[in-house]
Amino acid sequence: MVSIGIDLGGTNIAAGVVDESGRLLAQAQRPTKAQRPYARVIHDMALCAKEAVQRAGLGFSDARLVGVGVPGYVDQRTGVIAFCTNLGWRDVPLREELQKHLDLPVLADNDANVAGFAESVAGVSRGTRSNVFLTLGTGVGGCTIINNRIWSGAHGVAGELGHMIYDHGGILCTCGARGCFERYASATALARMGREAAEKYPESALGRMNPERINGKTVIDAARAGDEAGVSAFDEYTTHLAWGIVTIINMIDPEMIVLGGGVSRAGDFLLNPVYEKVAENRFYKTLPFGEIALATLGNEAGIIGAAMLDRA
């Protein structure tokens, strides 16, 4: 039997049909238009799912469930989205609404958990018993897999790895705390480091750019090209990311640490310095430690992981 995964994003809804092994058979997309009443967004999620099922040459009766990845916090028991900051949602009865349109069990979880689980079922961390997934995007999302299952914690809030206190009293985070890891390891942080380096090296390529156009990608491109400001900012970034991974190793010691999200598209250019810095700085210098790897499923992770939530 197949299952249906829906990735609810701030910009787009993507739905797909996934087979038992985690392979994506067909998909469909629609814009989220998040300012609409939630009932209309959820109706479009159902339409999107229907379209994907039809494209796969199947019907809803061929599916065992619908899973949804949500950029927010879902109460797993009730299927209610408690918070979803991007969409401005609070206490939205996702399961109840979605079941008005399709007669299937509905499961839902946080989008980082869903993507991390997808990698663990059908991506780079497949076959590991434990792994930690980090999305390096606007913020830093996380998912911890223990004994092949998502570790959601006792109250469903585990895996907020972007909000480890990493630099006590440091940069103010959107969450209200200071020094959260995501202020040092997100794409947003990389862009900030790029702007700071641009000011320090005004003659560099980054220094000559309009500061408003500096983002994670421009910093990585500048670093690859050997630009002084780019190299300096990227070195600062990989140092922070590596120290955060050291904390994850010292606390959780997973079999693998998977890097996903925008910054991870830098590939080995990111992976190599991070690996070296982790190897140098971990606590048990002579013992083996978890592999550090790049996510392989890209944007499809959200659909695949959601479709597999009954095994999570």
Place this chain on the structure above:
Amino acid sequence: MVSIGIDLGGTNIAAGVVDESGRLLAQAQRPTKAQRPYARVIHDMALCAKEAVQRAGLGFSDARLVGVGVPGYVDQRTGVIAFCTNLGWRDVPLREELQKHLDLPVLADNDANVAGFAESVAGVSRGTRSNVFLTLGTGVGGCTIINNRIWSGAHGVAGELGHMIYDHGGILCTCGARGCFERYASATALARMGREAAEKYPESALGRMNPERINGKTVIDAARAGDEAGVSAFDEYTTHLAWGIVTIINMIDPEMIVLGGGVSRAGDFLLNPVYEKVAENRFYKTLPFGEIALATLGNEAGIIGAAMLDRA
């Protein structure tokens, strides 16, 4: 059937006989005299175990195993102590040596894991499925329990909660990194904060003490008495401890966080400000979070947890 637990400390060896429910039936102690060859220390561990068994009116044949808590890193497969800094041991074949003296299965684990597991089986966190144990002593040790078992990680090094990077670039740690949590949350850290506050408030009771006599306990006593320097140092300490617990909640979200070790003897005087600061500073302000509690087994935790290692 009973089992035998041995707590191998830098100063003393303590052995005890423990029943199936985790109750300590009898115990015996000897000085470690750590400078001796390891074979003699391990011989004394066996003698200590024998004495405890005799005091319980039993023999080795009544025991199902011997468990050992070690202040270092043990390879669980081989029973070899890879490092044990306090004792100056490296690659000591603990299981093999101990089995020369007693014909029982030998299990061993890190002392913080053993104590945390003891609380989980027979102490304050009994009945929880997940909990995190922190020992606030010379350093900060940790143990993470997930689904009622010690989570040792993929390479046996999980739970080094004292070495979370908490203040990037901050105080140099004995491990070589900067800003490790134990530099801010150990009894050693509390003493340092006390000495700093004593300098700042020379007219206070702490300020008038010989700085060399300031330790965790004197700072707590001064804080309880309302001494300006003591109150200031203890407030700084509880703030750091609370922020570290926030990281643990954001990452692991355990059902309970258990505080043990020397500083935890301050009781509610420690617990109340820490609880308030955690409640105020956690990420999900409106959701429930793990209980914070004091360890209840004290020094016996090392014996009890070691004796239960076959269930860990």
